[in-house]
Amino acid sequence: MRHTLTPGHGLLTGLAAVHLLLVACGALHVPFLQLTDTVRPWAQGYVHWTGASSGFSFFAPGVSPAVRVSFDLEGASGEQLHDDFRSDNSAVNVRIHSMMLRFGLQESRDALARAWAAAMFGRHPDARAVTVRVESLQLPTMEAHLQGSRPLWSEAYRAVFERRLPASVSTGEVTP
Amino acid sequence: MSAQSWKSSVGPKLAAFVSAPSSPQPLGVFRIGVAALLLIQAWSLSESLPELLGNRGWVPWSVSEALASPSVPRVDAVVAALAPLGISQAAGIQGLAFVYVVALVGLLLGLHTRLSAVVAWVIHTVLLNSISFFSYGVETFAHISLFYCVVMPVGAAFSLDVRAGRLSEAPSPLATLSLRMLQLHLCLIYLSTGLEKLLGPVWRDGTALWEVLMQPQYGQFDFAWLAVVPWMVKLSTWGTLAVEVGYAFCVWPRRTRGLWVALTVGMHLGIAVMMGLWLFSGMMTVLTFAAFGWPLVAEAMVTRVRAAVLLPFHSSSAR
Numbered sequence: 001m002r003h004t005l006t007p008g009h010g011l012l013t014g015l016a017a018v019h020l021l022l023v024a025c026g027a028l029h030v031p032f033l034q035l036t037d038t039v040r041p042w043a044q045g046y047v048h049w050t051g052a053s054s055g056f057s058f059f060a061p062g063v064s065p066a067v068r069v070s071f072d073l074e075g076a077s078g079e080q081l082h083d084d085f086r087s088d089n090s091a092v093n094v095r096i097h098s099m100m101l102r103f104g105l106q107e108s109r110d111a112l113a114r115a116w117a118a119a120m121f122g123r124h125p126d127a128r129a130v131t132v133r134v135e136s137l138q139l140p141t142m143e144a145h146l147q148g149s150r151p152l153w154s155e156a157y158r159a160v161f162e163r164r165l166p167a168s169v170s171t172g173e174v175t176p
Numbered sequence: 177m178s179a180q181s182w183k184s185s186v187g188p189k190l191a192a193f194v195s196a197p198s199s200p201q202p203l204g205v206f207r208i209g210v211a212a213l214l215l216i217q218a219w220s221l222s223e224s225l226p227e228l229l230g231n232r233g234w235v236p237w238s239v240s241e242a243l244a245s246p247s248v249p250r251v252d253a254v255v256a257a258l259a260p261l262g263i264s265q266a267a268g269i270q271g272l273a274f275v276y277v278v279a280l281v282g283l284l285l286g287l288h289t290r291l292s293a294v295v296a297w298v299i300h301t302v303l304l305n306s307i308s309f310f311s312y313g314v315e316t317f318a319h320i321s322l323f324y325c326v327v328m329p330v331g332a333a334f335s336l337d338v339r340a341g342r343l344s345e346a347p348s349p350l351a352t353l354s355l356r357m358l359q360l361h362l363c364l365i366y367l368s369t370g371l372e373k374l375l376g377p378v379w380r381d382g383t384a385l386w387e388v389l390m391q392p393q394y395g396q397f398d399f400a401w402l403a404v405v406p407w408m409v410k411l412s413t414w415g416t417l418a419v420e421v422g423y424a425f426c427v428w429p430r431r432t433r434g435l436w437v438a439l440t441v442g443m444h445l446g447i448a449v450m451m452g453l454w455l456f457s458g459m460m461t462v463l464t465f466a467a468f469g470w471p472l473v474a475e476a477m478v479t480r481v482r483a484a485v486l487l488p489f490h491s492s493s494a495r
Binding site for chain 1: 188191192194195196217220221223224227228232233234235236238239242243245247248301305307309310311312313316319320323349350353356357360361364365367368369372373374375376377378379383384386387388390391392393400402403404406409452453454455
């Protein structure tokens with residue numbers, strides 16, 4: 001049976017082809033070429049709303065090292081507590097892990113650490129100081145593992161925060 | 177072959193590829209699968225909304241703004257718009273989530289499908305732009321899928337809209353074009369992720385899965401024993417590459433389609449069991465099954481039903 005494109009269906013096919021071209025640009029990390037300043041914001045708006053700019057670099061080209069965040073808290077009378085973000089809900093844990101991986105963004109690090117410290121102060125109202133520790137996992141090769149090497153957590157970031165006192169004394173300190 | 181003869185032989189095939197009327201059933205399967213998974217996701221995250229979306233959550237709005245798109249509003253804009261009505265931040269976020277869930281239920285059932293899809297897509301886009309720090313693969317595919325639910329005739333099969341006579345489930349050229357778009361998009365996804373993996377030394381030397389499975393947040397079991405059988409790690413790593421890069425080429429021919437759908441679904445089942453990424457794997461399975469698997473299943477079911485109906489007649493005539 002012979003099929004011919006109607007003008008309407010031809011137009012839709014053309015739009016679909018343009019959409020898939022944008023998808024290919026996003027997937028292959030090719031920036032928009034030769035777009036004028038007037039058109040670029042519209043194109044960016046379109047790809048953000050439709051997801052056409054999405055990249056699919058899952059564990060590619062390399063596997064990012066695991067990151068773990070933990071908190072050492074000092075209570076009102078000097079007692080030490082340890083806490084982390086781990087949840088009983090695996091769906092939430094996946095998101096927490098995504099958040100930790102983005103700690104690699106230099107410009108957001110201190111702000112993230114401050115927000116996490118605030119979350120810990122909220123969870124432990126009696127704590128007067130919290131140390132935020134971010135560690136990354138150094139994994140041995142399979143050969144090294146057979147010879148006795150084991151995964152090793154190494155500290156990548158540390159910041160100490162003290163609770164703001166009710167008076168106007170502010171002692172928030174960041175020591176990365 | 178001259179340009180004229182090429183045009184006359186390939187042109188009609190291309191036209192048939194995108195316009196020969198086909199059943200909208202794969203799109204119905206796609207809609208139901210996506211909506212069901214997103215409802216499960218919404219339920220699983222419902223108790224953590226303040227931490228994920230609130231300004232006093234794990235990532236304050238001023239920080240999450242760094243990864244947000246300026247073209248898409250964020251939750252803070254919605255909360256600010258609702259504030260003059262006396263609606264608090266928490267109530268605004270809960271209200272947005274509630275409308276999102278209602279829209280997903282509408283999408284699942286195929287009730288006023290287009291409207292439900294538009295509402296779910298808009299809210300999902302706003303939520304996604306607000307939780308950029310927490311998002312991972314499943315969000316990417318949910319976003320793409322909801323946009324396709326808006327523009328494709330996904331309500332034309334297995335829906336209350338069809339039952340109520342608002343939509344027809346007759347084969348249509350639009351259903352074909354939509355299915356082709358979904359299929360080609362999936363090929364682009366698997367090809368690009370496979371090729372990008374090929375650029376990485378750990379994928380080429382076959383040790384990538386060791387690095388993935390030994391990470392505490394992914395490894396659902398203790399995989400240290402894999403060091404004793406490195407060939408198994410290499411086989412799995414290179415197998416993953418073969419399935420992903422081969423997808424775009426092997427999922428089209430009839431002879432290899434069923435095998436590639438099975439291999440892809442198997443790979444995602446492995447990701448779910450071994451890495452605990454159930455929603456991501458579910459989403460990818462839905463996409464491949466709807467785009468390439470359902471037509472095979474539907475065909476097999478029709479053949480089986482026909483055989484069951486015709487067999488008694490053949491048997492009696494043979495007697």
